Amino acid sequence: MELFYSHDIAGITARLDAEESGHCVRVLRHRVGDEISVIDGLGSLFKCRLAVADPKGAEAEILERVPGFGAVPYRLTMAVCPTKNIDRFEWFAEKATEFGVDAIIPLVGDHSERKVLKSERLRRILLSATKQSLKARIPALGELVSVREFLKSHSGLKLVCCCFEPEGGRKTITEAIRAAAPGTPVTVLIGPEGDFSDDEVALAMESGWIPVSLGASRLRTETAALAAVAAVYFACTDNEDSTI
Amino acid sequence: MELFYSHDIAGITARLDAEESGHCVRVLRHRVGDEISVIDGLGSLFKCRLAVADPKGAEAEILERVPGFGAVPYRLTMAVCPTKNIDRFEWFAEKATEFGVDAIIPLVGDHSERKVLKSERLRRILLSATKQSLKARIPALGELVSVREFLKSHSGLKLVCCCFEPEGGRKTITEAIRAAAPGTPVTVLIGPEGDFSDDEVALAMESGWIPVSLGASRLRTETAALAAVAAVYFACTDNEDSTI
Numbered sequence: 467m468e469l470f471y472s473h474d475i476a477g478i479t480a481r482l483d484a485e486e487s488g489h490c491v492r493v494l495r496h497r498v499g500d501e502i503s504v505i506d507g508l509g510s511l512f513k514c515r516l517a518v519a520d521p522k523g524a525e526a527e528i529l530e531r532v533p534g535f536g537a538v539p540y541r542l543t544m545a546v547c548p549t550k551n552i553d554r555f556e557w558f559a560e561k562a563t564e565f566g567v568d569a570i571i572p573l574v575g576d577h578s579e580r581k582v583l584k585s586e587r588l589r590r591i592l593l594s595a596t597k598q599s600l601k602a603r604i605p606a607l608g609e610l611v612s613v614r615e616f617l618k619s620h621s622g623l624k625l626v627c628c629c630f631e632p633e634g635g636r637k638t639i640t641e642a643i644r645a646a647a648p649g650t651p652v653t654v655l656i657g658p659e660g661d662f663s664d665d666e667v668a669l670a671m672e673s674g675w676i677p678v679s680l681g682a683s684r685l686r687t688e689t690a691a692l693a694a695v696a697a698v699y700f701a702c703t704d705n706e707d708s709t710i
Numbered sequence: 711m712e713l714f715y716s717h718d719i720a721g722i723t724a725r726l727d728a729e730e731s732g733h734c735v736r737v738l739r740h741r742v743g744d745e746i747s748v749i750d751g752l753g754s755l756f757k758c759r760l761a762v763a764d765p766k767g768a769e770a771e772i773l774e775r776v777p778g779f780g781a782v783p784y785r786l787t788m789a790v791c792p793t794k795n796i797d798r799f800e801w802f803a804e805k806a807t808e809f810g811v812d813a814i815i816p817l818v819g820d821h822s823e824r825k826v827l828k829s830e831r832l833r834r835i836l837l838s839a840t841k842q843s844l845k846a847r848i849p850a851l852g853e854l855v856s857v858r859e860f861l862k863s864h865s866g867l868k869l870v871c872c873c874f875e876p877e878g879g880r881k882t883i884t885e886a887i888r889a890a891a892p893g894t895p896v897t898v899l900i901g902p903e904g905d906f907s908d909d910e911v912a913l914a915m916e917s918g919w920i921p922v923s924l925g926a927s928r929l930r931t932e933t934a935a936l937a938a939v940a941a942v943y944f945a946c947t948d949n950e951d952s953t954i
Contacts, residue, residue: 536927536928538926538927557801561933561936564927564928564929564930564933565927565929565933565937566927598928598930599927599928599929599930600928601927638944640944681943681944681947682782682947683780683782683808683809683810683843683845683943684780684808684842684843684844685808685809685843686808686842686843689805689808689809692805692936692940693809693940693943696936696937696940696941696944697940697944699925699927699937700882700884700925700940700941700944703925703926
């Protein structure tokens with residue numbers, strides 16, 4: 467099954483941009499009348515019939531809409547300090563999309579070495595991974611924001627992965643999710659390679675973030691971020707009764 | 711904390727090879743008398759004092775042995791068909807090592823596009839990830855073997871990740887682990903990009919492999935393999951009572 471993406475869906479017509487049109491008509495050799503599947507990147511899949519087989523501007527007639535196609539049974543925002551080596555962050559973005567994530571927010575912490583981020587390449591990776599993993603919703607990519615600012619602005623189940631053992635200890639992500647009300651959106655915060663600063667940790671505690679542990683293994687930033695996604699994914703899909 | 715690797719530990723002396731010696735003496739500028747940590751790759755860490763600061767052949771005197779350093783509370787063999795794009799399999803090997811895995815066995819299935827594998831580069835990745843994640847045991851890397859041969863030869867908790875829904879359904883990895891006797895070694899089988907052949911699936915069922923699901927998301931081969939590692943990791947570290 468091949469998915470095409472359209473950001474121009476109106477009435478019963480889905481228009482593909484030049485890149486998607488080329489892939490549909492020139493590479494996959496679809497002809498007028500062929501059935502194709504188009505996603506809107508917002509959560510819906512449209513079963514369509516190709517109406518205009520123009521390799522620079524193809525158009526498809528919508529036959530049926532499938533809302534929530536490929537959706538996961540949880541709401542997850544991953545707020546992650548991008549790695550110095552951007553490949554590792556891009557890899558995380560791809561894999562998180564395959565599991566299922568609603569938003570990725572890149573953060574700059576006091577100890578971050580990376581303070582800039584090109585979002586264009588990341589957006590392409592998110593789109594490609596969304597299509598490849600047969601989902602209809604492209605994860606939102608936030609603007610780069612400081613850890614301090616982000617800490618103050620959030621609601622829902624707010625989890626911060628930290629390496630230190632704070633007063634009162636740390637829960638696992640599974641425990642934190644099971645203790646929350648079903649349906650609560652989850653946000654997980656992952657610090658930079660140099661970890662959070664003491665000030666950031668203090669602010670997180672003041673702002674009601676729950677410190678969580680990812681187990682005993684020392685994981686790289688991007689591995690920790692993906693481990694958190696996997697933990698939420700398994701906590702919410704392994705058992706129906708724990709689905710949030 | 712920086713770990714060095716030695717495959718030549720005898721009596722109270724750990725000898726570093728040329729590469730590790732260069733890193734220790736030339737790059738990190740360790741001098742005679744400095745305390746360094748050396749792993750044997752088999753599970754033990756040795757606290758040492760540098761005795762010979764030769765950048766081509768350093769030697770350290772062992773002060774203390776720490777067995778089981780960085781060990782995980784489970785025994786896991788990942789038997790995985792390597793991806794066509796070898797980067798993706800290498801990435802899996804690195805990340806699986808960070809979480810903790812005892813052995814990685816590359817397999818060739820009926821539908822495998824990749825039928826050869828250079829193990830030298832993979833071994834370097836496994837060593838590097840072991841040191842980076844502060845573990846003392848380097849995962850064993852098996853020889854490339856056919857899925858059929860592998861299916862017949864294994865014991866312990868044998869799980870096969872499959873995309874189809876077999877008669878009797880599929881458990882999750884967490885359920886399968888919780889149903890097994892504590893301490894049972896786990897083996898997880900991951901098929902190639904083209905999935906297992908019908909013959910392989912039939913052979914797996916005959917040979918007592920348990921079909922397991924990784925949830926509803928469609929994961930790439932290497933993502934599925936890492937998801938399985940994460941599932942075992944969390945199932946065995948999240949709750950003390952489920953530790954196997």
